[in-house]
Amino acid sequence: MPITAIQADITSLNVDAIVNAANTSLLGGGGVDGAIHRAAGPELLAACKQLNGCTTGDAKLTEGFKLPASYVIHTVGPVWQGGDQGEAALLASCYWRSLTLAASVSARSVAFPSISTGVYGYPIHQAAEIAVTTVNATLEDDSAVESVTFCCFSAADLAVYQACLNQLAR
Numbered sequence: 001m002p003i004t005a006i007q008a009d010i011t012s013l014n015v016d017a018i019v020n021a022a023n024t025s026l027l028g029g030g031g032v033d034g035a036i037h038r039a040a041g042p043e044l045l046a047a048c049k050q051l052n053g054c055t056t057g058d059a060k061l062t063e064g065f066k067l068p069a070s071y072v073i074h075t076v077g078p079v080w081q082g083g084d085q086g087e088a089a090l091l092a093s094c095y096w097r098s099l100t101l102a103a104s105v106s107a108r109s110v111a112f113p114s115i116s117t118g119v120y121g122y123p124i125h126q127a128a129e130i131a132v133t134t135v136n137a138t139l140e141d142d143s144a145v146e147s148v149t150f151c152c153f154s155a156a157d158l159a160v161y162q163a164c165l166n167q168l169a170r
């Protein structure tokens with residue numbers, strides 16, 4: 001199954017690339033951003049400082065350093081502002097851009113956190129729907145990426161992603 005959902009700490013996953021839910025500075029933060037920087041070590045921040053930030057909806061790549069993953073793809077999700085500020089398109093862009101970058105370095109397995117659904121306040125059901133449909137559409141477009149894992153941090157989030165994936169399978 002090319003697209004699955006699990007509950008885990010994304011920093012523990014032995015995949016080719018993990019995606020970081022970063023902010024536009026790319027200089028670290030809390031949540032999954034903080035966890036990834038802690039696990040990767042200080043070289044990750046040094047590498048990020050060379051990237052000159054990242055705009056919302058875009059993604060930039062670094063090595064994984066001390067992480068099991070070879071690469072970290074840093075993407076910046078939209079802050080939820082009620083849904084009429086183009087949030088859906090920006091969130092979809094995070095998933096599409098991340099997969100495009102992964103394919104560009106021949107990363108075959110990619111793991112995503114639930115982008116924007118923590119500090120940035122994006123409602124989980126809407127965000128999961130966008131994540132699943134965007135990833136599925138991108139993989140169907142003959143992407144070099146072979147497997148995508150939605151790495152949920154809570155059982156509640158996992159149930160939402162699983163329901164979206166079940167819808168897809170119908």
Ligand code: APR
Binds near residue numbers: 032116119
């Ligand atoms: N592994 C997997 N998922 C995690 C982990 C982890 N180790 N830690 C947190 N998460 C989950 C959260 O529970 C949430 O479901 O990642 C999801 C995204 O939440 P945030 O990390 O808060 O990211 P986001 O909502 O996109 O906000 C980004 O938060 O940490 C700052 O620097 C970051 O400013 C940026 C903002």
